[in-house]
Amino acid sequence: MSRVPESVTRFLTAVGALVLPVVRAVRRAVLPFLRVVTPLGWLVLGLGLVAFVLSAIFGWQEFTYLAAVLLAAVVVSVFFLFGRASYGVLIELNPRRVVVGDRAMGRMLVSNTGARNLPPTRMELPVGRGLAEFQLPSMKPKEEHEELFAVPTSKRAVIVAGPSESVRGDQLGLLRRSQKWADPVDLFVHPRTVRLAPSAAGLVRDLEGQVSNKITNNDIAFHALRPYVPGDDRRYVHWRTSARIGQLMVRQFQETRRSQVTMIHASRSDLYASEEEFELAVSVTASIAAQIIRDGTQMNVVSEAGMWRTQTVTAMLDASCRVEPAGREFATLRGFARERTKRLPAPSVVMIVGGSRMTVADFRSVQSLFGQDTSQVGFHIVEGAEPKISAVAGLTMTTVGDLSDLPSLVRGLTG
Incomplete structure (x- = not known):
């Protein structure tokens, strides 16, 4: 196979060095115009061009009229894009942190910061996976307009509201020009938790000084x-x-011994029988962690996604909002626990939280990572099951079927 002459290579390199900057510049100039065309607009343009080609080939007047109407619709839509907006937008959520099911309200305050009147405009506000649409009236300079909206809090999550977008476009939706305003605001929907009595931390306190x-x-x-x-x-x-x-x-x-608690929250989706069971496990972990933090004991909580923030109860609950069912990121549960805890201080107490499909063997595989001087408790989350406490080869197994059972179960562990 013959080699490409060096002179040809140099020529192609030189051409590329000249052409690529031109292509990039054209792309930067053209892309903003292409982005204003919606999928429906591209469909209308495509049908118009096809109709025009068919009319040119076959001379059919019907396709000529169709092409003219479709292309004219796109041309007319261009005029709806003209105009410069000058909005000031403030997004507020009250409160910023709620528990699942609690009421949360939002407020969007829009003002005209320019020196000219602004025509009626549609404002879109993403709220989580939903989209709230508001029709703004014409606004004089310095005039303000307020919109209130409710935020759905039926599920534990971090709900992002914003940024808002003012939308200009035609009524058919062929062309659309949007501009973002304000920064997004987070709403933390905390899991349901139960308050444990201070004596619930006795399992940890009893180890102090032993x-x-x-x-x-x-x-x-x-x-x-x-x-x-x-x-x-x-x-x-x-x-x-x-x-x-x-x-x-x-x-x-x-x-x-010095009190150091490590909670291992298994969040693999295949370990849970349902979404409700997964949420129950998060609630159990958050309830226990909150009480340990209130008692001033050093602790860490880990899951497949990484370590939770546990500096304060609020920080821990915020972190729990981000926990999602995970895939098989690690080959085994033991591998997951070893990787996530290997850089943590040696614990005096280890608590393992897992779903109904997590077997006793799975719990014991995690147990084997820690020494005999470490007290270990497994919380087996089985939705609807009768609460019970049992012992399996040095591991205390606690079955939790409902969040309301947790206070009595933890008292049983420390009694």
Whole structure:
């Protein structure tokens, strides 16, 4: 196979260097005009051109009239695009955070910030997956117009309202020119939660200050003496014993537990029997996490998507709004838990939350990642099931069938 001459390669490179900037410039200039044509507009243009070609080939007057009407409709629609808007738009949501099912209202305040009268315009406001449309009247300079709207809060979510768009176009919808106003505003629809009694954190508090079997050189629970080795801290030398036996001896300690809770929320969709069961699991996790944060205990919550923010109860509830059913991002549940917790502090308590299709073997596979000194509780979310607490090889299994059962179940864990 013959090689392309170097001179030809240089020529093509030079042509490309000249042509590409021209193509980009033309594209930048033409695209804004092409964007104003709606899908219906492109259909009308296509039918008009087809009708024109057929009339030219076959000389059929009917297609000539059809082509003229269709193309004329597009030309007339162009005149509806002219005009410059000068709006000031303020979007407010009150309140910014609600619980599923609570009422949330929004307000859009539109003002004419220009020096000329503005004609009637349609304003579109995306609210979540929906779209609210408002017909604005003609507005004099500095005049304001207010629109109120309700925000659906039937599902846990982060609902984004805005940005609003003023729309110019013809009544047929062939051409459309829109301009964005204002910044989007977030509404956090928190999951339903139940308030747990302060005693519910007893599982965590009981661990504070308890000693483990791990031996350390620096703690408060004395264990034994051992011979001094170079590098030991001399503050822990036991001088009386050292003087009596003629050899330096240092203290050893048993490591005391410090409360650190890790909650592992499995959000894989195939682990749940229904959407309602998934929402129940989120509510259980959020309820327990909220109480632990109120009690001032260090904690982390992880799910397939990553780590939740847990600095405050509000931050945690905001993070819970973003949890969605996930696919198989990890080969196994154990792999997911290992990856998401490997950079976290060693926990004193691990809580695992999963759906009805998560087996005891799945819970135990996660349990095996942590040492015997770590207390572990599995929350098996089975919608409609009878609440119960059982023990399986060092793992306390708690079955939750309804959110209202959670306070009594947690009291049972700490009783």
